[in-house]
Amino acid sequence: MSKVIVVTSGKGGVGKTTTSAAFATGLASKGYKTVVIDFDVGLRNLDLIMGVERRVVYDFVNVINGESGLKQSLIKDKRVDNLYILPASQTRDKDALTAKGVESVINELKQEGFEYIVCDSPAGIEKGAFMALYFADEAIVVTNPEVSSVRDSDRILGILQSKSKKAEEGGSVKEHLLITRYSPQRVNDGEMLSVEDILDILAIPLLGVIPESEAVLQASNQGNPVILETKSTAGQAYDDVVSRFLGETIEHRFLDVEKQGFFKRLFG
Amino acid sequence: MGLFDLFRQNKKTSANKAKERLQILIAHERVNRDGPDYLPQLRHDIMQAIRKYVSIDDDQVKVQIEKGRGYDVLELNVTLPDD
Ligand SMILES: Nc1ncnc2c1ncn2[C@@H]1O[C@H](COP(=O)(O)OP(=O)(O)OP(=O)(O)O)[C@@H](O)[C@H]1O
Ligand SMILES: [Mg+2]
Numbered sequence: 001m002s003k004v005i006v007v008t009s010g011k012g013g014v015g016k017t018t019t020s021a022a023f024a025t026g027l028a029s030k031g032y033k034t035v036v037i038d039f040d041v042g043l044r045n046l047d048l049i050m051g052v053e054r055r056v057v058y059d060f061v062n063v064i065n066g067e068s069g070l071k072q073s074l075i076k077d078k079r080v081d082n083l084y085i086l087p088a089s090q091t092r093d094k095d096a097l098t099a100k101g102v103e104s105v106i107n108e109l110k111q112e113g114f115e116y117i118v119c120d121s122p123a124g125i126e127k128g129a130f131m132a133l134y135f136a137d138e139a140i141v142v143t144n145p146e147v148s149s150v151r152d153s154d155r156i157l158g159i160l161q162s163k164s165k166k167a168e169e170g171g172s173v174k175e176h177l178l179i180t181r182y183s184p185q186r187v188n189d190g191e192m193l194s195v196e197d198i199l200d201i202l203a204i205p206l207l208g209v210i211p212e213s214e215a216v217l218q219a220s221n222q223g224n225p226v227i228l229e230t231k232s233t234a235g236q237a238y239d240d241v242v243s244r245f246l247g248e249t250i251e252h253r254f255l256d257v258e259k260q261g262f263f264k265r266l267f268g
Numbered sequence: 269m270g271l272f273d274l275f276r277q278n279k280k281t282s283a284n285k286a287k288e289r290l291q292i293l294i295a296h297e298r299v300n301r302d303g304p305d306y307l308p309q310l311r312h313d314i315m316q317a318i319r320k321y322v323s324i325d326d327d328q329v330k331v332q333i334e335k336g337r338g339y340d341v342l343e344l345n346v347t348l349p350d351d
Binding site: 147150151154155158162187189190191192193194197200201 | 293
């Protein structure tokens with residue numbers, strides 16, 4: 001059995017690629033054969049976040065156009081077994097991704113025994129984002145605690161519920177909410193929407209909350225998925241997300257201001 | 269809930285404001301997207317028609333499509349001002 005999971009958001013820059021890299025790495029670490037596909041045609045970035053930018057030879061569009069085979073286009077991760085990356089193309093041709101082409105690549109990945117196919121969606125609600133979500137069984141909707149991001153998430157949910165293949169066939173894509181860049185201090189100060197606020201509005205199951213963390217930038221500087229930074233709060237939160245996705249019951253962490261925060265503010 | 273939280277709840281923080289605005293906006297957007305494409309224009313035309321006779325606010329008119337078995341119902345709900 002293989003599952004197609006889209007990481008999507010509507011709004012740009014909320015943490016889709018960070019999440020796709022961390023999530024796919026986490027699934028593979030737990031022993032599942034996993035591939036993460038960059039759907040951001042023209043603005044490839046997943047390769048950088050995964051630290052494989054110098055190993056890209058062929059890309060997603062090459063495979064679709066039959067210019068390269070799937071196997072020779074997949075980049076095998078050197079840190080984690082079972083993890084493969086399919087980079088996006090740098091072409092400016094917006095129509096490079098066709099539904100037929102995407103479907104055939106996904107089907108071939110399934111035949112190759114991939115258990116999880118993670119699709120890193122581009123921002124927006126245009127063709128690229130649509131292609132990334134169309135074949136999904138499940139969706140991780142990445143949302144920042146901020147008005148425009150929440151609104152765009154709701155729009156993407158509307159699209160998942162009406163325009164996905166699952167929806168067209170009378171079924172539904174399983175939805176997960178992932179709140180990222182969460183800052184408990186700012187929530188406490190009344191400056192930022194809380195987890196409860198966002199859940200009240202979007203009303204879909206919460207998969208996890210990733211705190212705002214300096215480790216994310218540092219990990220991306222080094223081309224390391226942040227989940228491998230096991231000491232960082234963001235890395236740990238992503239690890240919880242993967243376990244929860246796989247069915248474990250794990251309490252949400254990093255939702256409250258750190259206990260020693262008070263002293264830090266006094267003496268730090 | 270501590271005393272501190274009680275104060276916080278009563279205070280109109282910017283996060284509270286954000287939540288309120290989002291709830292109203294998203295409720296509107298959901299009605300529009302779930303319905304047929306002509307719904308926003310229909311709603312607009314109905315508003316214009318009513319405004320010939322009484323003055324009403326945007327949020328006093330609800331236009332909705334209720335899905336039924338084998339048929340849909342156009343639901344129109346207009347709250348008229350007092351007096
Ligand atoms: N939890 C976090 N804490 C701090 N910074 C973060 C966090 N998550 C993401 N970022 C930062 O936010 C920026 C955008 O992240 P990312 O590229 O993953 O977003 P995206 O949704 O894929 O963007 P795009 O829509 O352009 O594809 C990056 O600079 C990243 O380092
Ligand atoms: Mg991205």
